[in-house]
Amino acid sequence: MSKLSAEIMPKLVPKFIPKLKKLKLISLGFCQVFLYLLIGELLSALIPLPPAIIGLIACCGACLLLQKVPESLDIASKFLLKNMAIFFIPYVVTITLFWPALADYWLACLLALFISTLITLSLTSIVSDKLIERATQESRKRSRNHTAMDDKK
Amino acid sequence: MPSATMLLILAVNLLITWSVFNLSSKLYHYCKHFPLAHPLILSGLVLVALLTAFDIPIEDYQQNSQVIMMMLAPATVALGVPLYKNLAVLAKYKSAIFIPLLLGAIISPCSALLLLWLFKVDSSLLLSMISKSITSPIAIDITKLVGGIPAIAVIFVIISGIIGAALATPLFSLLAIKHDISKGLSLGIASHAIGTSSAIQISEQCAAFSVLAMCLNGLLTTLVIVVFSIF
Numbered sequence: 001m002s003k004l005s006a007e008i009m010p011k012l013v014p015k016f017i018p019k020l021k022k023l024k025l026i027s028l029g030f031c032q033v034f035l036y037l038l039i040g041e042l043l044s045a046l047i048p049l050p051p052a053i054i055g056l057i058a059c060c061g062a063c064l065l066l067q068k069v070p071e072s073l074d075i076a077s078k079f080l081l082k083n084m085a086i087f088f089i090p091y092v093v094t095i096t097l098f099w100p101a102l103a104d105y106w107l108a109c110l111l112a113l114f115i116s117t118l119i120t121l122s123l124t125s126i127v128s129d130k131l132i133e134r135a136t137q138e139s140r141k142r143s144r145n146h147t148a149m150d151d152k153k
Numbered sequence: 154m155p156s157a158t159m160l161l162i163l164a165v166n167l168l169i170t171w172s173v174f175n176l177s178s179k180l181y182h183y184c185k186h187f188p189l190a191h192p193l194i195l196s197g198l199v200l201v202a203l204l205t206a207f208d209i210p211i212e213d214y215q216q217n218s219q220v221i222m223m224m225l226a227p228a229t230v231a232l233g234v235p236l237y238k239n240l241a242v243l244a245k246y247k248s249a250i251f252i253p254l255l256l257g258a259i260i261s262p263c264s265a266l267l268l269l270w271l272f273k274v275d276s277s278l279l280l281s282m283i284s285k286s287i288t289s290p291i292a293i294d295i296t297k298l299v300g301g302i303p304a305i306a307v308i309f310v311i312i313s314g315i316i317g318a319a320l321a322t323p324l325f326s327l328l329a330i331k332h333d334i335s336k337g338l339s340l341g342i343a344s345h346a347i348g349t350s351s352a353i354q355i356s357e358q359c360a361a362f363s364v365l366a367m368c369l370n371g372l373l374t375t376l377v378i379v380v381f382s383i384f
Contacts, residue, residue: 050290052229059233076233084350087225092197100182112268124257125339131249
């Protein structure tokens with residue numbers, strides 16, 4: 001038995017150590033996320049914003065103070081964000097519970113939501129694309145002028 | 154032991170929801186991002202079909218998915234990380250961001266209200282429509298302020314989120330939108346957190362600007378409504 005473990009353990013341990021390290025980091029990151037959520041929960045009594053949004057601002061503010069994203073927080077946030085869409089599914093399913101409340105108006109509501117979302121999405125994305133294009137062109141021109149001036153010097 | 158069976162039910166619920174979602178997102182990629190095959194629509198339909206097939210009340214499913222619903226708050230907090238990573242880009246384009254934000258915040262509720270008014274819909278539904286592009290916790294408060302029905306407002310919020318997320322990919326390629334910043338902004342303005350969850354699939358920068366747009370849109374609309382309700 002001891003001989004077996006002596007043979008197998010050295011092979012197994014190096015495989016497990018990185019995984020354990022990642023597990024440690026991710027749980028540390030989760031602790032931080034829940035800490036910010038707790039801060040949001042506490043501050044929501046004072047600020048008229050939802051706790052999660054205050055927590056989001058707290059998380060961003062903490063990173064600003066540290067001047068970097070801790071590796072643990074980065075891993076945990078990537079995990080949470082990758083799976084974020086799943087957390088909406090119960091809400092999507094519960095729509096069917098409240099659907100009868102819309103009664104005769106459901107088609108009008110659906111149509112209005114569809115058209116208005118379509119208009120908002122297209123207009124904002126087009127306008128912001130144009131503005132960004134202009135801003136980048138201006139900054140490029142400015143940097144070109146700067147280099148020209150440097151050349152004259 | 155009732156707590157053990159309870160735990161088992163929760164685990165099974167989580168497993169089924171997770172696997173239905175993963176299968177439907179595989180199918181979504183297979184359908185080349187066809188809007189109606191969006192994972193949220195598809196998995197919602199499949200789950201409702203499964204629940205009715207096995208005669209499980211939807212209330213029970215909702216009760217047992219509290220754990221999944223609770224995870225939304227930490228996920229929202231985690232959005233602070235991509236936001237921090239893109240603060241420098243944000244500072245660079247701040248003038249290019251504010252105008253579309255203002256435009257979207259005005260157009261989104263106004264166009265919906267106008268359409269509903271044209272369709273001659275009840276005024277209580279009209280008032281619940283005002284907050285349709287704002288993340289649901291803020292939307293509930295706003296709807297209470299203006300005198301709408303919060304439960305219906307939440308439905309509108311979720312549906313406009315799903316519509317935005319489903320339309321995003323084909324619409325952006327149709328309009329030839331180049332910058333991830335613009336994609337993120339419009340998704341955040343039109344479809345709040347659900348739009349953000351699909352912006353994450355595009356890029357981290359897109360997610361950051363979606364978060365920003367979602368938060369600022371919520372703040373802006375709240376401010377306008379509060380000022381209006383005072384006068």
